[in-house]
Amino acid sequence: MAYAASGHLETSTGLDNRKLLMWLFLASDCLFFGSFIAAYLLYRDRSLVGPYPEDLFDIPFTSVSAFILLMSSVSMVLALAAIQRGNVRNMQIWLFTTAALGTLFISGQAYEFTEFNQEGLGLSTNLFGTTFFVLTGFHGAHVTIGVLILVSLFVVSLRGGVQQKDSLTIELAGLYWHFVDIVWIVIFTLIYLIQP
Amino acid sequence: MTLADYRAKRGEPLIKEEEEHAHADHHPNALEYAQIGLILAVITAAEVGLYYIDMDHSLLVAVLIMLSIAKFAMVVLWFMHLKFDANVFSVLFVSGMALTFAVFIVVIAAQRGHLV
Amino acid sequence: MTSIAVPRRSPLSEALKGARRAAEDHSSIWSWLATVDHKRIGVLYGISAFIFFLAGGVEALLLRTQLAQPNADVLNPDQFNRLFTMHGTTMVFLVVMPMSSAFFNLMVPLMIGARDVAFPRLNAFSYWTFLAGAIFLNASFFTGDIFAGELGAPDGGWFGYAPLNLERYTPGHGMDFWMLGIQMLGIASLAGGFNFIVTILNMRAPGMTLFRMPVFVWMTLVTSFLIIFAMPVIAVALFELTFDRLFGANFFNPEAGGNPLLWQHMFWLFGHPEVYILILPAFGVISEILPTFSRKPLFGYPFVVFSGIAIGFMSWGVWVHHMYTTGLGTIANSAFGVSTILIAIPTGIKIFNWMGTLWGGSIRMTAPLMFAVGTVAMFTIGGLSGVTHSMVPSDFQQQDSYYVVAHFHYVLFGGAIFGLFGGIYYWFPKFTNKLMNDGWGHVHFWLMLIGFNLTFFPMHMSGLLGMPRRIYTYDSEMGWNLWNLMSSVGAFIIAISVAIFMVNFVISLRRGKEAGTDPWDGRTLEWTIPSPPPEYNFKEIPRVHARDEFWHQKYREDETGRVVPALAGGAVEPETEHAEGAEHGGGHGHGIHLPSPSYMPLIASLGFPIVATGLIYDYALVPVGFALILVGLFGWAMEPATEEED
Numbered sequence: 039m040a041y042a043a044s045g046h047l048e049t050s051t052g053l054d055n056r057k058l059l060m061w062l063f064l065a066s067d068c069l070f071f072g073s074f075i076a077a078y079l080l081y082r083d084r085s086l087v088g089p090y091p092e093d094l095f096d097i098p099f100t101s102v103s104a105f106i107l108l109m110s111s112v113s114m115v116l117a118l119a120a121i122q123r124g125n126v127r128n129m130q131i132w133l134f135t136t137a138a139l140g141t142l143f144i145s146g147q148a149y150e151f152t153e154f155n156q157e158g159l160g161l162s163t164n165l166f167g168t169t170f171f172v173l174t175g176f177h178g179a180h181v182t183i184g185v186l187i188l189v190s191l192f193v194v195s196l197r198g199g200v201q202q203k204d205s206l207t208i209e210l211a212g213l214y215w216h217f218v219d220i221v222w223i224v225i226f227t228l229i230y231l232i233q234p
Numbered sequence: 235m236t237l238a239d240y241r242a243k244r245g246e247p248l249i250k251e252e253e254e255h256a257h258a259d260h261h262p263n264a265l266e267y268a269q270i271g272l273i274l275a276v277i278t279a280a281e282v283g284l285y286y287i288d289m290d291h292s293l294l295v296a297v298l299i300m301l302s303i304a305k306f307a308m309v310v311l312w313f314m315h316l317k318f319d320a321n322v323f324s325v326l327f328v329s330g331m332a333l334t335f336a337v338f339i340v341v342i343a344a345q346r347g348h349l350v
Numbered sequence: 351m352t353s354i355a356v357p358r359r360s361p362l363s364e365a366l367k368g369a370r371r372a373a374e375d376h377s378s379i380w381s382w383l384a385t386v387d388h389k390r391i392g393v394l395y396g397i398s399a400f401i402f403f404l405a406g407g408v409e410a411l412l413l414r415t416q417l418a419q420p421n422a423d424v425l426n427p428d429q430f431n432r433l434f435t436m437h438g439t440t441m442v443f444l445v446v447m448p449m450s451s452a453f454f455n456l457m458v459p460l461m462i463g464a465r466d467v468a469f470p471r472l473n474a475f476s477y478w479t480f481l482a483g484a485i486f487l488n489a490s491f492f493t494g495d496i497f498a499g500e501l502g503a504p505d506g507g508w509f510g511y512a513p514l515n516l517e518r519y520t521p522g523h524g525m526d527f528w529m530l531g532i533q534m535l536g537i538a539s540l541a542g543g544f545n546f547i548v549t550i551l552n553m554r555a556p557g558m559t560l561f562r563m564p565v566f567v568w569m570t571l572v573t574s575f576l577i578i579f580a581m582p583v584i585a586v587a588l589f590e591l592t593f594d595r596l597f598g599a600n601f602f603n604p605e606a607g608g609n610p611l612l613w614q615h616m617f618w619l620f621g622h623p624e625v626y627i628l629i630l631p632a633f634g635v636i637s638e639i640l641p642t643f644s645r646k647p648l649f650g651y652p653f654v655v656f657s658g659i660a661i662g663f664m665s666w667g668v669w670v671h672h673m674y675t676t677g678l679g680t681i682a683n684s685a686f687g688v689s690t691i692l693i694a695i696p697t698g699i700k701i702f703n704w705m706g707t708l709w710g711g712s713i714r715m716t717a718p719l720m721f722a723v724g725t726v727a728m729f730t731i732g733g734l735s736g737v738t739h740s741m742v743p744s745d746f747q748q749q750d751s752y753y754v755v756a757h758f759h760y761v762l763f764g765g766a767i768f769g770l771f772g773g774i775y776y777w778f779p780k781f782t783n784k785l786m787n788d789g790w791g792h793v794h795f796w797l798m799l800i801g802f803n804l805t806f807f808p809m810h811m812s813g814l815l816g817m818p819r820r821i822y823t824y825d826s827e828m829g830w831n832l833w834n835l836m837s838s839v840g841a842f843i844i845a846i847s848v849a850i851f852m853v854n855f856v857i858s859l860r861r862g863k864e865a866g867t868d869p870w871d872g873r874t875l876e877w878t879i880p881s882p883p884p885e886y887n888f889k890e891i892p893r894v895h896a897r898d899e900f901w902h903q904k905y906r907e908d909e910t911g912r913v914v915p916a917l918a919g920g921a922v923e924p925e926t927e928h929a930e931g932a933e934h935g936g937g938h939g940h941g942i943h944l945p946s947p948s949y950m951p952l953i954a955s956l957g958f959p960i961v962a963t964g965l966i967y968d969y970a971l972v973p974v975g976f977a978l979i980l981v982g983l984f985g986w987a988m989e990p991a992t993e994e995e996d
Contacts, residue, residue, distance in 0.1 A: 049552035053320055055468045058548050061323045065330025066540065066578040072334030073586035073616065076341040077601065084607045101282040105275060108305070112271035115313045119264050162598035165607050172593055172601075190984070209315075216314045220306050227302040231285050232295050322551075333579055333666065337619070344615075347679070 060210045064217045071221050074176060075228060078169040083234050085164035094154050095230055103146035104226045107181075110139035111219045114212045124202040130195050133208075136215065137188040140181055147178045170229070177225060180218045187211050262312055270312050277301050373947040384947035386470035387885060389781065391477050392455030396774075398481060399449035405488070406440035407848065409433045411841055414805075418838035420826040430822035431505040432524065436491075438508030439528065442628065443535050444484045446762065449770050450631035451476070451539075454546055454570050456777065460876035460883065461564045463555025463892045466945060468548040471986055475951035476542040479958060483534030486959045490527035504528035507820065509617055510591070512602035512610035517595045523966055526595060529588045530962035536581045536588070537958070543577035546570055555875070557894035561655070564874045565648060568655050569634030572662040576623045576630075579666075584620035587613060596965060611676060618669035626665045628762060629729070630658060632769025633700060636722040639776050640704055642870050643719040644711025645913070647898055650703040657696035664693045674742050675749045683742045690740035694733060701730055716870075717791025721772030724799055728764025732757055735810065750820075753813025759806045768798075771851070778855075779869045783881040784862030790854040797847035804840030808833035873901040886942045948989060954982025 049055060082091075117132030151171065159167045191211055194200055200207065262270075281301050284294060311317040316324050372380035385391060412433055416425040425433065455473065459466055467473050493502030504524040506515045515525055550571045554563070591613070593599035600606035602613050641648045648654060670678065670686035704726050713719070735757040739745050748754060771794075778786050812833040817824060824830055868877040878900050879888060896902045906916045957979030964971025 050554045050558075051320070051322060051551055053322060053552065055548050055552055058322070058552060059469065059544055061326045062544050062547055062578060065326045066544075066582055068327075068330035068334045069337070069579055070582035070586060072337055073583050076337055077586075077590065077612065079338070080341050080345055080612065081608070086607045097282060097285055101278060105278050108274045108278060108309075109271060111309055111313050112267060112274075115267045116264055119262075119267065122261075161593065162600065162606075165600055168593070168599040168601055168606075168608075172590070172599065176589075190987075213314055216309050220309050223302055223305050223309070227281070227298055231281060231298050330579065336666070337583075341615075344678075344682075347682070 054206060056206065056210060057213075060213050064213065067217065071173075071177070071224075074169075074173040075224065078173050078229060081165040081169050085166045087164050089154075089157055089159050089163070089166070091166060091170075091229075092233060094157055094159060095233075096150070096153075097230060099146070099150070100226065100230050103143050103150075104222060106139050106146070107143045107219050107222050110136045110143070111216050113139060114215045118205065118208050118212050121200065121202060121205045121208050126195060126198075126200065126202075129200070129208065130192060133188055133192045133195070137185050137192065140185040140188065140215075144178055144181055144185070147174065147181075173229070174225065177218070177221055180221070184211075184215050184218050187214065261318065267313070270308055274305055274308060277305050369949065373949065381947060383952055384474075384949045386466070386474050386945050386947055386951075388455045388459050388466050388470065388473060389883060389885075391473050392452045392457075393781070394477050395448045395455060395480070396452035398484065399445050399452060402440055402444035402448070402484060404848075406437050406445055407845060409437035409440065411845060413437060414838040414841040416822060417824075417834050419835065420824050420828070420831055422823055425822060426499070427822045428505065429499060429501055431507075431820075432491075432501045432503040434820060435504045435507050435524075435528070436488075439487065439504070439532070441762070442508060442624070443532060444487070446628045446766050446770070447535075447539060448480055448484075450573070450628075450766075451480075451542055453566075453631060453635060453770070453773055453777075454542070456781065457876060458546060458549060458567055458570055459553070460780075460879070460887060461567050461874055462550065462553060462558055463875050463888060463894065464549065464553040465887050465891075465942070467545050468553055469545050470945040471948050471951050472541050472545050474948070475955055476538045476545065478952045478955035479534055479541070480538035482955050482959045483531050483538060486534060486962055487527055487531030490524055490531075493523055493527070502527075509621070510613070511617075512591075512613035513604060515591055515595075515613065516602060525591075526966045527962075529591045529595065530965065533585060533588045533592070534958045534962065536585050538955075539577050540581045543574040543581070546574040547578070550574075555892050555894050558899075561652070562894055562897045562899070564634075565637035565651065565654055565658075566631075566634035569630045569637070569658055572658050573627050573630045576627050576662055576665065580620045580623035580627070583616055584624075587616035587620065590616075592965070611673075614673055614676065615669070618672045619666075621672065622669040623662075623665045625758075625761075626661055628766050630661070632725060632766040632773075633658070635769050635773040635776070636704065636725050638874065639718045639722040639772050640707045641898075642776075642872050643714045643716055643722075644708050645714075645871070646707055646711040647873075647901075648703065649706030649709075650699075651897065653699050654703050657699040660696040661693065664689070664696070668693055671740060671745070674745050687740055687742045691737065694737055694740070697729075697733060701726060701733075716775070717786065717788050717795060718772045718776035718870075720792060720795040721768050721775065724795065725765055725769040725772065728760055728768060728799075728802070732760025732762075732764055735760065748813060750818055751813035752809040752817045752819060755819055756806050756809035756813060759809070763802060763806070768802075771798075774855075776870070777876075778858070779865030779881060780876055781882050782859055782862070783865050784858050785865045785869060786858040786862060787854050790850060794847050794851045794854065797850065798844055801840045801843030801845075801847055805837045805844060806840070808836045808840075812837075868900075871904075873898040875900055878903075886944060946990070948986065950982050950986035950989065952982075954979050954986065957982065 051058070113132045113135040117129045117136060120126075120128035120132060151174075154167075154170075159170075161167055161171050188211060191200060191208065281298055284297060284301075287294075310327070316327065369380060372378045373384035375381055382390065382394070385394075412425060413430065416422050416430060455467070458464075487504075490503045491501050494500035496502075502522065502524055504510075504520075504527055506520045506525050506528065510525065510528060513519055515529075517525075550563070550567055560568075590599070590601040594601050594603060600608045602608050602610050604610060637648055637654060667689045668686060670682055671690040674683050674686075704722075708723070735753065739748060739754070739757060775786055775791055778784070812830045815829055815833075817828065817830045817833075824834070865881050867879065867881055869881075870877070875892060875894075876883075878892065892899070902916075904916055905913045908914045957975040957977070960975030960978060961972050962975075964975055
């Protein structure tokens with residue numbers, strides 16, 4: 039990092055380098071998910087053989103898991119609010135909650151994948167299988183990485199490594215987590231709820 | 235080494251100026267976050283409910299999309315704090331979104347026009 | 351380093367201490383592996399890019415030897431396919447992009463008055479990931495029985511069109527190496543893109559507003575934005591291809607209803623911004639060279655900057671011009687024809703501004719200037735053939751013919767490569783304190799210019815006479831013999847010119863004339879610091895009051911408007927001494943703190959080729975690779991950015 043002679047870090051925009059980096063990354067990641075979603079939408083209704091979405095989608099189940107992920111965003115922002123007020127204990131509780139909800143979401147995904155698979159939908163079966171598993175798989179991978187980050191922060195905080203002055207780190211983790219959540223909002227609506 | 239030691243070594247204050255300002259601006263409190271969470275849950279329930287109602291398909295699509303946009307906006311503006319943060323972040327994120335949206339439009343138009 | 355719990359004085363802890371000490375010993379090779387210094391990373395990028403330039407050049411010479419005469423059998427069709435695939439892939443991803451990264455790294459922090467980039471370890475990670483991907487890609491050559499002439503390299507073209515890129519049409523592992531290798535290169539570029547945007551936005555010296563930045567920095571900024579938005583699209587396309595080839599997915603599989611055209615859309619959505627990623631850095635370089643050797647400011651600075659930004663935006667709206675002949679129909683073709691014609695305008699604006707810079711200037715015809723002027727001239731020719739491509743009816747004749755090959759070599763070689771060579775001659779003195787021999791630089795330039803035009807101009811003819819691309823031989827009665835022979839001769843002339851450059855480079859390193867701080871009477875901040883720059887770059891971060899700040903420190907205009915030296919009291923002595931108390935690593939209160947070296951970026955990047963190899967050969971390697979990435983990332987996150995005091 040560039041330091042002035044005084045050793046104090048200043049930036050030309052006044053914005054923190056890491057926060058700027060995270061927002062750039064999220065803007066870039068929009069195109070990543072956008073491309074996969076576009077492929078899904080393009081190939082919707084073009085599968086030559088089944089099973090088809092209407093055969094497999096369990097909307098009540100998926101809406102519960104969507105709800106869980108949304109609530110994990112609430113717990114995430116509460117964790118940030120806690121550490122910004124200097125309350126390490128509450129931050130830990132909310133971090134743990136977020137990670138747990140995230141894990142619950144992934145378990146739900148795993149269950150859904152297994153169910154669909156048993157009903158005869160594989161990666162190679164048709165266009166639906168290909169586009170669905172790859173899109174939601176990459177989203178699940180993003181959630182998993184998020185859980186890993188949250189758990190790591192939780193463990194570091196148990197050793198006193200996260201204090202009020204470190205709230206930016208939690209904020210950055212939160213930005214990533216919320217992004218993963220809003221991608222699911224888009225996927226849930228476009229892929230599950232809106233059937234042709 | 236913790237972030238604390240790291241900043242102390244560099245002669246930086248424990249809490250940086252920008253971080254203090256973040257507190258000085260209107261900052262939603264825990265209650266407000268919980269309220270937004272409740273709204274998000276209600277909207278999700280409404281979306282699911284609408285899914286089961288027999289209605290004109292185009293209308294359903296329009297309403298579902300608008301509700302999703304509302305959820306999306308709430309998470310981005312409040313949880314991700316974009317509403318209160320520097321404009322630069324909004325510009326960056328909106329650019330990414332706009333480009334993505336443009337790609338969507340092109341793909342759907344191309345599909346409708348049997349171009350792909 | 352990492353705070354892992356290791357018993358004191360164990361062999362492991364001693365080894366770790368040794369590695370850590372070696373990392374800080376600038377003369378050791380370990381220090382290169384652990385470097386986070388943008389100048390060293392720039393050198394690494396530059397050397398790597400040049401080595402791959404030679405590799406891509408050898409591939410080209412082999413191709414041209416085969417094509418020199420009709421019905422030759424120097425190469426069989428399979429070898430030809432692999433060589434032209436690798437030639438294109440190498441030149442785009444392993445030469446022009448990393449050479450541009452070399453310049454971003456070497457120059458941007460110096461030009462904005464910073465001590466390093468925003469994220470030095472991320473910077474190192476970019477380099478090592480690039481190198482890993484580059485080596486991985488080239489390793490494919492050896493996966494066939496190479497002594498029997500079987501090359502295992504990818505064979506689907508640098509653009510990898512579907513359905514040819516699917517396993518049933520390109521069996522073997524060549525395309526697997528291609529798709530995974532480019533994926534790694536994409537990660538490296540993305541990381542670099544993020545890093546330079548934050549660096550340029552956040553780390554400018556006090557007083558350096560965006561409109562006081564050198565044009566090279568502006569072009570780096572625009573290029574970086576193009577990278578962060580375009581690379582995800584190709585990443586998705588490559589992932590989709592990976593799933594198709596390795597796991598039986600159906601993204602491009604017509605038998606399951608998939609549409610191969612989806613690949614082309616995604617590839618060119620990335621690909622067109624990519625060609626601007628390839629040219630804008632070189633445009634930035636010549637925008638620095640031309641004013642210096644004209645002793646005039648860049649003509650129309652705001653126009654050059656805004657046209658660069660305009661090109662960035664407009665590059666997203668033209669991709670279909672690569673697909674006019676795929677049957678999309680009149681409406682789509684016409685719309686993109688119009689947008690493509692329009693994108694010529696901002697580039698034309700730049701050309702006029704460069705010419706305006708030279709006009710009326712006090713020109714010094716040094717080697718860098720020759721290359722800069724050559725860039726403008728050659729790119730103009732390539733731009734003109736590009737305009738003919740933008741017209742749909744004429745493109746229907748030109749598509750997939752050698753006319754296209756002529757076009758893109760004029761813009762990429764004549765444009766980007768010539769510009770980057772200019773940059774090498776221009777900034778060599780700053781990093782070595784030696785001047786390259788200018789006379790031999792001229793020889794290099796003229797020989798390369800002649801060879802280049804001899805190679806590629808005839809391709810306009812052979813293309814218009816109907817010679818298709820990507821054919822390994824042709825019949826004697828086609829009327830293409832003379833043109834091909836000329837191209838092949840030209841290619842070898844280029845090779846000779848490159849050899850001259852290499853000899854000049856090495857000899858100048860050893861015995862070149864001493865350059866000093868400001869050999870060219872430059873205009874920008876890099877010329878205010880010693881050659882080579884000290885590790886911390888600037889003893890004191892400069893205060894900037896104007897565009898071309900250094901020029902304004904040295905000169906002012908008198909009553910008649912003539913440029914005269916600034917008054918003695920106002921001139922600032924270029925820095926010649928090292929700062930007091932400046933040490934790398936831990937300071938003693940007032941020293942300049944520099945980021946500590948780290949092996950973690952290297953460790954993390956090594957995981958990628960292991961994952962990729964595992965995906966192709968043995969899935970057991972995949973978790974190993976991921977584990978290594980995780981270890982590297984965790985180590986990176988846990989270690990402090992600056993040295994702990996022992």
